[in-house]
Amino acid sequence: MLRLYDTRSRAIAPLALQREGHVGIYVCGPTVQAPPHVGHLRSAVALDVLRRWLLERGEEVTFVRNITDIDDKIIHDAAHDDEPWWALSTRMTRAFTQAYDAVQVLPPTVEPRVTGHVPQIVALIGDLVAGGTAYESGGDVYLAVKAVPSYGEISGQKPDQLRQSDKAVAHGHTGTKRDPLDFALWKAAKEGEPSWPSPWGPGRPGWHIECSAMAVEYLGTTFDLHAGGLDLVFPHHENEAAQSTAAGHPFAQHWLHHGLVTAKGGEKMSKSLGNSVTVADALASVPPVVLRYALGAAHYRSTIEWSEQVATEAAAAYARIETFVRNATDVVGETSVDLALSAAPWAEFAAALDDDLGVPQALAVLHGGVRAGNALLAARDLPALAATLSVVRRMLGVLCLDPLTDWPSVGSGELTAVVDALVQLAVEARAQARERKDWAQADALRDRLASSGVILEDTANGVRWRLS
């Protein structure tokens, strides 16, 4: 049974399912206002590992990740650049999709947009107003937080001790609420802003209500898991839970929050500080698989830092894995082997992931397999090597880090055969030079290949080449 940390109960608990064999997950996706940064990708990768592990365990997964395609910032930025808000959000949605694809994050089962669900949102707000927990005020609709006794259960905040921040007052985010804690479900349209009709006049959805409406639309009023970044615990998830509860929905049974990515030095990554690293920036310095490794190797709840040094170390760690898989595959091929031969490491790996997605421990098991495999390779124990390679690749598959199937190298297929033939010519010439102990000539040939990016390695099994 997979056990996961639950934010509400502050404990690791089994992920209970509404329906056996099926896991319903709702993830708060991005507000598509600016290009994705590495933090967005960390979120996606962490949850992708969760999803792939559930799939590996044979579960059916309905994975809902929304797109917030209308909000204050989108409207503001679009107006500033004289671009329609829908053009900006569409452009940014594409940028996010490309970023997710680049690191092989599985596409969500459904990716609902807020603007495509206004009727559901209006209906939900209507229920809340009818039920007396929400009220209209000057064209806005607010949820009366004090009317929801369970408010604060997820974040641990106590309504009596919350205070309205100075910043909110300074920015004029106070609206026409009866109580400072109340939050907007529906925002009355301002001059020149996009709006949709509603019983309370033209306006647009508040931020929190959209997730409640879309989660219920695709997963039902009770579902298994709600996930998102640690920065969403309060107020976003607290408010989602409050309004859903007020509407009579049991809502999410388990709440998962992943850690954030900081810039170098542990500083918060934010546009105002000018230190956010976009996915495009990161991919300019490391290949996608290394980015995935770097973002996915830490435990999902820990804070991780993004810097050149982190990227470099991730590249080195991944290279060790990749080298083993390629070297071993050269010798034993891609034959799949009875996993019973490697049952012990797999069980250890599975136990690590089952325990709150313990990726670091799982990677330790994987690295143990790599070390053992390298020794078997040297000892030329082929049957054992094949078994070890199989189990290592199965582990890599769960993490989506298999260099052969998940990240086939450039120049695969016919081009590889051509290059291989050319490299073999040089290898043969070098072999002749070595035979007559003409080390200068042999080394010159090796150096020339190296300067073209081809690294030669002399092994007991002959000469092996790889791209540097």
Added chain:
RNA sequence: GGCCGGGUGGCCGAGUGGCUUAGGCAAGGGACUGCAAAUCCCUGUACGCGGGUUCGAUUCCCGCCCCGGCCUCCA
């Protein structure tokens, strides 16, 4: 002011009331190699500070210091 997390060996990063005290990177030594590369083996006073509980604490409790997040929006 309130609510959450953290502080582990040169770096990153797991974990545990005592056991061969993760793993990776980097460093040093050895093996292999014509030299390399790759690989294997070995090495290094680790657990923020001060108390307490305990036969024994990095791990539990109390206090303190420091760092980060949230309380407008943010993965």
